[in-house]
Amino acid sequence: MILTCIAVDDEPLALGLVGAFIEKTPFLQLVGRYSSAVEALQGLMAGPVDIIFLDIQMPDLTGLELARVLERSNRGAHTTRIIFTTAFDQFALDGFRVDALDYLLKPFNYEEFLRAASKARQYFELVQRVESTPVAISQAAPVEATEDYLFLKIEYQLVRVAFNDILYIEGLKDYVKVYRQSDPTKPLLSLTSLKALEEKLPSRQFMRVHRSYIVSLKNINAVTRNSVQIGVTTIPVSDQYKDVFGEFISRWL
Incomplete structure (x- = not known):
């Protein structure tokens, strides 16, 4: 090259x-x-x-x-x-x-x-x-059905992160913190927006519950009307996302 x-x-x-x-x-x-x-x-x-x-x-x-x-x-x-x-x-x-x-x-x-x-x-x-990977994937099946990871810009490199490893994502002003099962005490810090990540994540596995949080549905341990719990972390659900979140809660009842 x-x-x-x-x-x-x-x-x-x-x-x-x-x-x-x-x-x-x-x-x-x-x-x-x-x-x-x-x-x-x-x-x-x-x-x-x-x-x-x-x-x-x-x-x-x-x-x-x-x-x-x-x-x-x-x-x-x-x-x-x-x-x-x-x-x-x-x-x-x-x-x-x-x-x-x-x-x-x-x-x-x-x-x-x-x-x-x-x-x-x-x-x-x-x-x-x-960039060459999605071409081969798209010929066989929809992207969301086959891809099980994304790439994050971490400092000056691209880091591959598996969807199944993500617990939740916290949005800051200019960055996001990605919390993972493999190392929950050391989140990955990436210079991107929560909205940009939301567009890359499969909706069947992830849900935005707050302007500052996206959660992994499979890792939710408990829910209330106003929050979800993942491990020992309680994440608030804001009014903006309560309707969508309410539909999710109905599956638990």
């Missing part, structure tokens, strides 16, 4: 170094160098790339601002991923929030660069395998 890349940095020496590192790496192909995020954005209009090695602090348009623009446009067939290159470690959390693939703190050497590039290659290889 060859990944197309561009380098974006307003410092000529840093731009030259990243460009040289890309050209030195067999599975990367350098298709552009830009001294500003505005130039990079114009260049990307000609065609998408796989990876952008992107500085953060730049005039006119910062790397974070460019990342947010790309995040909104990453809803089509091609997804461009970002590896930030910056001298300021306080931007690490911001990089995670815009779903950056990795974060290189200047000055970095080729070994550190290669580690980040290899992580990118692993990511795209995994995405390629995941």
Whole structure:
């Protein structure tokens, strides 16, 4: 797999170094160098790339601002991923929030660069395998009848989570916590929304009972009119979901 890349940095020496590192790496192909995020954005209009090695602090348009623009446009067939290159470690959390693939703190050497590039290659290889799976499944049977797992973005990787392992999911502001039978004390933290997960989960196995909770139906131990209990955890049922939940309770009576 060859990944197309561009380098974006307003410092000529840093731009030259990243460009040289890309050209030195067999599975990367350098298709552009830009001294500003505005130039990079114009260049990307000609065609998408796989990876952008992107500085953060730049005039006119910062790397974070460019990342947010790309995040909104990453809803089509091609997804461009970002590896930030910056001298300021306080931007690490911001990089995670815009779903950056990795974060290189200047000055970095080729070994550190290669580690980040290899992580990118692993990511795209995994995405390629995941995207090829539904094609084979759809030819045989409906997706919901055959798939028994989903993939979650955990930090900078995709993690496979079996439906049967999920106890319940809690939605936070920008993240979700997925509680599992296999390790109930250590929930998986993923940068996604509860609504996005709800659309991926089979309705015969999961139910949203609150704006902040989705529960696994098979793992419910007890119910009341206003709550469900899974293990030692009591989860509230909000008014918005009481009608659907009431239909579920009727099966218990």
